[in-house]
Amino acid sequence: MKKSVFVTRQLPGDGLRKLADSCDLRVWPNPGPITPQSLHSEMVGVQGLLCMLTDRVDCNLIKSLPGLEFVSSMSVGVDHIDVDAMTDRKIPVGHTPGVLVETTADTAFALLLAAARRIAESDRFIRHGQWSSANTWSPEFFVGKDLWGATLGIIGLGEIGKAVARRAAGFGMQVVAYNRSEASAPGVDLLPLEDVLAKSDFITVHVALADDTRNLISAQRIALIKPGAVLVNTARGGIVDEVALAEALMDGRLSAAGIDVFSEEPITRSSPLLNLPNVVLTPHIGSASVQTRIRMADLAVANAIAALAGQTMPCCVNPQVYD
Numbered sequence: 354m355k356k357s358v359f360v361t362r363q364l365p366g367d368g369l370r371k372l373a374d375s376c377d378l379r380v381w382p383n384p385g386p387i388t389p390q391s392l393h394s395e396m397v398g399v400q401g402l403l404c405m406l407t408d409r410v411d412c413n414l415i416k417s418l419p420g421l422e423f424v425s426s427m428s429v430g431v432d433h434i435d436v437d438a439m440t441d442r443k444i445p446v447g448h449t450p451g452v453l454v455e456t457t458a459d460t461a462f463a464l465l466l467a468a469a470r471r472i473a474e475s476d477r478f479i480r481h482g483q484w485s486s487a488n489t490w491s492p493e494f495f496v497g498k499d500l501w502g503a504t505l506g507i508i509g510l511g512e513i514g515k516a517v518a519r520r521a522a523g524f525g526m527q528v529v530a531y532n533r534s535e536a537s538a539p540g541v542d543l544l545p546l547e548d549v550l551a552k553s554d555f556i557t558v559h560v561a562l563a564d565d566t567r568n569l570i571s572a573q574r575i576a577l578i579k580p581g582a583v584l585v586n587t588a589r590g591g592i593v594d595e596v597a598l599a600e601a602l603m604d605g606r607l608s609a610a611g612i613d614v615f616s617e618e619p620i621t622r623s624s625p626l627l628n629l630p631n632v633v634l635t636p637h638i639g640s641a642s643v644q645t646r647i648r649m650a651d652l653a654v655a656n657a658i659a660a661l662a663g664q665t666m667p668c669c670v671n672p673q674v675y676d
């Protein structure tokens with residue numbers, strides 16, 4: 354008998370057609386993310402789950418599914434999944450690293466440039482009818498910061514951090530980085546975290562969210578950042594203390610920020626970041642290019658098909674389950 358797999362979203366590309374050849378497939382038919390209650394009821398009696406980063410796969414859900422054999426997430430980050438609970442049950446968890454590296458590095462760079470050169474603020478200025486002959490080009494009109502000649506601090510020198518470093522070299526930046534373990538990239542000086550914060554004119558965050566990185570850029574560490582620096586986060590919201598960041602932006606200690614990820618998503622209407630003109634906000638679109646989303650969907654499907662065939666997933670977060 355074929356195994357059953359539940360997929361929480363329609364996927365781009367033709368991955369679902371391939372997956373349907375290997376299992377009894379059900380895809381959540383409604384627009385928008387599935388609710389936790391519906392996910393729970395859809396999963397009863399199902400062996401495999403292909404989920405998104407918007408789906409919480411917590412220990413309660415896992416406990417209630419004795420027949421669960423694998424989870425494959427269409428994301429590189431897996432902080433929405435209780436991986437320890439899955440590992441305890443010897444259930445493999447798949448994810449999609451590698452395929453989104455260049456696209457996410459592009460997003461980080463887009464936010465760096467937009468925040469440095471006040472692009473979103475300028476766009477609002479024009480649309481709100483504020484560009485008038487009395488308020489127009491002048492020596493200090495919308496001046497921002499140069500990337501050229503500035504120091505970029507990369508927090509997390511993994512594949513995405515390295516892709517950002519390559520872009521920074523082309524922009525004539527000096528690059529320093531912090532990584533918790535040994536890492537290297539051409540032209541990048543590895544430094545302790547505090548030194549990266551103190552030296553960098555621009556800081557970009559590229560670590561995964563885990564117990565040891567939650568609140569890594571805490572209020573105390575934000576206080577160490579070089580005055581006037583720009584901070585960009587395309588990794589995960591829980592890594593940066595958003596309230597402390599908003600305070601530093603409000604009182605001018607940081608000149609600007611570009612933020613794609615938030616401690617709560619969608620962002621809460623009460624977030625202090627929403628009222629700050631010097632923050633560029635994007636709604637978690639780091640990997641959002643047409644081609645990359647197809648590659649991510651295909652890899653999530655390949656992980657699921659391997660699990661259905663009793664094989665090792667090509668990209669497994671907890672490969673120790675195969676020991």
Ligand code: GLV
Nearest residue numbers: 427428429430640
């Ligand atoms: C995006 O944030 C991902 O984890 O894939």
